[in-house]
Amino acid sequence: RKEVEQDPGPFNVPEGATVAFNCTYSNSASQSFFWYRQDCRKEPKLLMSVYSSGNEDGRFTAQLNRASQYISLLIRDSKLSDSATYLCVVNLKAERDSGGGADGLTFGKGTHLIIQP
Amino acid sequence: GAGVSQSPSNKVTEKGKDVELRCDPISGHTALYWYRQSLGQGLEFLIYFQGNSAPDKSGLPSDRFSAERTGGSVSTLTIQRTQQEDSAVYLCASSLPGGGGQPQHFGDGTRLSIL
Numbered sequence A: 001r002k003e004v005e006q007d008p009g010p011f012n013v014p015e016g017a018t019v020a021f022n023c024t025y026s027n028s029a030s031q032s033f034f035w036y037r038q039d040c041r042k043e044p045k046l047l048m049s050v051y052s053s054g055n056e057d058g059r060f061t062a063q064l065n066r067a068s069q070y071i072s073l074l075i076r077d078s079k080l081s082d083s084a085t086y087l088c089v090v091n092l093k094a095e096r097d098s099g100g101g102a103d104g105l106t107f108g109k110g111t112h113l114i115i116q117p
Numbered sequence B: 001g002a003g004v005s006q007s008p009s010n011k012v013t014e015k016g017k018d019v020e021l022r023c024d025p026i027s028g029h030t031a032l033y034w035y036r037q038s039l040g041q042g043l044e045f046l047i048y049f050q051g052n053s054a055p056d057k058s059g060l061p062s063d064r065f066s067a068e069r070t071g072g073s074v075s076t077l078t079i080q081r082t083q084q085e086d087s088a089v090y091l092c093a094s095s096l097p098g099g100g101g102q103p104q105h106f107g108d109g110t111r112l113s114i115l
Helices: none
Strands: A004-006 A011-014 A019-025 A032-038 A044-050 A055-057 A060-065 A070-075 A084-091 A111-116 B005-007 B010-013 B019-024 B031-037 B043-050 B065-069 B075-079 B088-095 B110-114
Touching: A004 A084, A011 A019, A019 A084, A019 A111, A032 A060, A032 A070, A044 A055, A044 A060, A070 A084, B005 B088, B010 B019, B019 B088, B019 B110, B031 B075, B043 B065, B043 B075, B075 B088
Parallel strands: A011 A111, B010 B110
Antiparallel strands: A004 A019, A019 A070, A032 A044, A032 A084, A055 A060, A060 A070, A084 A111, B005 B019, B019 B075, B031 B043, B031 B088, B065 B075, B088 B110
16 A cells, blocks of 8 residues: 555546545554645645644645544635645654654645636 | 745756756755656655754665755755656755654755756
8 A cells, every 4th residue: 555645636626616635644653744736837835734623724624534544635616726736745743843854754646636617 | 035946947968967956945944855756746755854963865766866955054966977767856845843744845846857
């Protein structure tokens, strides 16, 4: 089983719809989780951290399911500008940890989302 | 404030030549990462620096790859005797102290093409 897995898509979704996708991880000791967004031929940009209790930022909601070892991203009222590749990042270290190496830092290969007018 | 700065933006070179890529992290970010991303692929971790600690080089694909970080700020990634399979976008990211547990801020990348 791959360390971090994402459905590559593409997900073709009409504008205004709600879309959700998951990212599964294999290491149950993982501590920190993030969603990044990457536009075509651009650098990844942090979208949001994922907290144990779930968190929301505007139209975006991120959730963590430790029992089933996945994180999810839900986008409501999707916009054309939401079209991008969404990368999940999983790490063995918590945000409060410092020092040590980058062991366990793993990026998923991304889910490609296309919002259609 | 200024973000992560990488140079050059694009580099085209002949097979067998050495190349040097530069990354200037966000001020105050002591953690610095190098990744590469081939077309249509995910990010491949290369190396991680944290302050004055020994770098985590576990992702470097071969001994042709090396990186330095002088003065805890600017970093250079050097690829010796380049091969065509080295063609990729090389991304640098910085963050607050942490072994990957902190959100990372990426530069625009250097697009490297080996002829």
